Amino acid sequence: MRLDDSHPEDIALKLAPIASEAAHLLRGMENALIEKRIKDDGSPTTAADLAAEQLIIRRLNEAWPGVPVVAEETASTAHTGDFFFLVDPLDGTGDFLNGTGEYSVNIALIRGDRPLAAAVAAPAMGSIWIAGTTARMSAMPETGGSTFEWREIKVRQAPEDGLVALVSRRHGDIATEACLSVLSIGTRRMTSSALKFCLIASGEADIYVRCGATMEWDTAAGDHILSCAGGSVVGPGSVSLTYGHEDRGYRNGPFAAMGDTSLAPKLDLPVAVA
Numbered sequence: 001m002r003l004d005d006s007h008p009e010d011i012a013l014k015l016a017p018i019a020s021e022a023a024h025l026l027r028g029m030e031n032a033l034i035e036k037r038i039k040d041d042g043s044p045t046t047a048a049d050l051a052a053e054q055l056i057i058r059r060l061n062e063a064w065p066g067v068p069v070v071a072e073e074t075a076s077t078a079h080t081g082d083f084f085f086l087v088d089p090l091d092g093t094g095d096f097l098n099g100t101g102e103y104s105v106n107i108a109l110i111r112g113d114r115p116l117a118a119a120v121a122a123p124a125m126g127s128i129w130i131a132g133t134t135a136r137m138s139a140m141p142e143t144g145g146s147t148f149e150w151r152e153i154k155v156r157q158a159p160e161d162g163l164v165a166l167v168s169r170r171h172g173d174i175a176t177e178a179c180l181s182v183l184s185i186g187t188r189r190m191t192s193s194a195l196k197f198c199l200i201a202s203g204e205a206d207i208y209v210r211c212g213a214t215m216e217w218d219t220a221a222g223d224h225i226l227s228c229a230g231g232s233v234v235g236p237g238s239v240s241l242t243y244g245h246e247d248r249g250y251r252n253g254p255f256a257a258m259g260d261t262s263l264a265p266k267l268d269l270p271v272a273v274a
């Protein structure tokens with residue numbers, strides 16, 4: 001498929017079976033005795049991360065030959081181009097190992113410095129989300145199947161009181177708590193991986209603030225799905241996140257993901273990564 005920016009919906013539909021196939025591969029490895037290795041940033045990685053990443057890179061290369069793939073495990077030093085993919089083959093490796101089921105496969109196509117199409121598959125949750133220009137979700141097809149039943153999703157308006165905030169199960173920090181403290185939070189729900197973006201996109205939660213370290217492949221796909229569902233993901237000054245920052249090792253700064261964009265001016269995100 002030739003890549004241009006005129007058919008993001010078609011690209012998203014083509015990403016879905018790739019994310020789904022990798023997700024099934026991970027699901028099948030859930031109960032295997034997998035050893036973990038701790039990476040330089042302190043987060044774990046396993047043979048499952050690597051196997052899923054190799055599969056995704058192969059499929060992306062078959063579908064879009066020559067388009068660079070920047071992926072968490074093996075290609076994080078790859079160079080970007082006008083178009084490139086950002087891939088997290090197993091987002092939430094700690095949860096994969098601990099059996100909460102809160103892990104996902106994240107694939108985003110970036111054009112310039114913003115996502116154009118994306119897919120997030122969460123096999124243990126049985127759901128997959130995609131976005132080109134609209135955001136959609138479907139139940140995951142059975143292994144080997146490719147029948148999706150897409151329905152469009154939209155964010156919800158934030159309630160006056162009692163926002164539902166999603167927080168990382170494993171990575172909290174003081175700056176994130178300070179940001180959240182200015183909001184009227186009713187419920188805090190611990191959730192791992194890019195599922196946080198997808199739950200806000202589906203209207204099940206309102207906000208996710210993250211001042212601690214994340215990488216571009218953790219956020220790009222979820223950012224696009226949430227943005228296409230009517231929400232936004234912003235850094236300090238309510239500016240959208242941008243992608244492809246090889247110079248800073250593909251690290252994100254602090255950000256807030258929200259369904260109701262009127263929440264943005266209330267937030268005071270720190271400029272530096274905590």
Ligand SMILES: Nc1ncnc2c1ncn2[C@@H]1O[C@H](COP(=O)(O)O)[C@@H](OP(=O)(O)O)[C@H]1O
Binds near residue numbers: 171215
């Ligand atoms: N010190 C650090 N530096 C960079 N990224 C970090 C990090 N600690 C955690 N992360 C990122 O946070 C992600 C997990 O987020 P959450 O806590 O919301 O589930 C990890 O994804 P992986 O599991 O793909 O490595 C990892 O990329």
Ligand SMILES: [Mg+2]
Binds near residue numbers: 088090092217
């Ligand atoms: Mg990740």
